Amino acid sequence: MTEQDPATPPRRARRVDARRNEQRLLDAAATVFATSGVDAPIRTIAAEAGVGLGTIYRHFPTRTELVVAVYGHQVEACVDVGQRLLAEAASATSAASPFDALLVWVDRFVDFVITKHGLADALGSDDAGFQRLHAYFLDRLVPVCAELLAAAERSGQITPGVDAYELMRGIGNLCVGHETDARYDPRHMIGLLVRGLRVSGTGSPAPSSANP
Amino acid sequence: MTEQDPATPPRRARRVDARRNEQRLLDAAATVFATSGVDAPIRTIAAEAGVGLGTIYRHFPTRTELVVAVYGHQVEACVDVGQRLLAEAASATSAASPFDALLVWVDRFVDFVITKHGLADALGSDDAGFQRLHAYFLDRLVPVCAELLAAAERSGQITPGVDAYELMRGIGNLCVGHETDARYDPRHMIGLLVRGLRVSGTGSPAPSSANP
DNA sequence: GACAATCCGGAACGCGGTTCCGTATCGTTT
């Protein structure tokens, strides 16, 4: 009942020291990432966790997997927020339009990216490992974004044909440099970008949609 | 007459081998940058130029200076294009609006960034050296962008208060990843961003400005 | 308690940036 695949004979359970070290690594990584960003040297994380280099590579063969393990639940939270916003905007009694929902959600996403040192840079990096990190985050987030876009599109608030993937990627890119450049505030440009989504030529929401 | 500052006794002219090597390095860097991007290993450039590592570091102590030396004239060309567009848009007989001028100029700028492998990434990097590269490009380009923005603003085409520096930086950021991600086309998002500049609520240019 | 599966630690290798200095080359002076 609690077994795995029939083709996977559950030879033995994971050893306790393995589980212990994995937890230590997660804690250490969270600490180090918050302090020095996701580009911190592997050795630093290993030292913080009090384990050897081999250990960290065995548990998390790529930096990506470690980042995902550390931030994964926050990504899921972001997904949840998006779905809640979607439901709210769809409800007949809601005052918030789908476009408003999109605005709020984008803001949440930016919060997430901005509070993680170097995450935006990492996502934008052309390093193969980070491409997978990128892929993971986007696989979860793009569908939500796509739904929000579709809803706003249906209500005639935004110009159709905008690709959710590109939008997410663009927003992530715009976050680059927020902490090394006092003159640059990502939210300004993201605000402009989102404004650019709106249908052009009309100041009012939608002609055909129901509006109180 | 052809001397320098009085406080600078022209001790001796630069040696011919120094000048020769500098030229070789510029040629080699241009080749290597075009092939492998601006992040190519220093050793590669030195090898391509047929010089030692010491030589490249003597002529260009930082990678930034080498990049500037290689691409500097293209930056100047971009400045010139901007000023020409500005003059055209200001001319009474011109059909192009200041906003059109801005559009064209941004497109040129994107051309420049995109055709240089990894330039966008470099500009977005939080590395100290690249911050200066960034600073150099922006010192030249931001004033032009600011003038274009101001002109479009005066004609009532765009929302006021947009900072040229942030816009340039944002556009540069949006270019990141164009060559490692087939699904991402920077121009789509840049188009959206620029659309976001337009005054909201009105589909027509300006109420008070002179319009043919 | 013994045995094998599992896991650990850290030495070791490769790569790239950067520094440093013995040597070669150049321009000038005599």
Add this chain to the structure above:
DNA sequence: AAACGATACGGAACCGCGTTCCGGATTGTC
């Protein structure tokens, strides 16, 4: 033209970081 500083060159060497690998310790099972 020969000698002599000034200048520039080359590349060995060092450091930091990512990654691999394996001898040995630890754990679960019999």
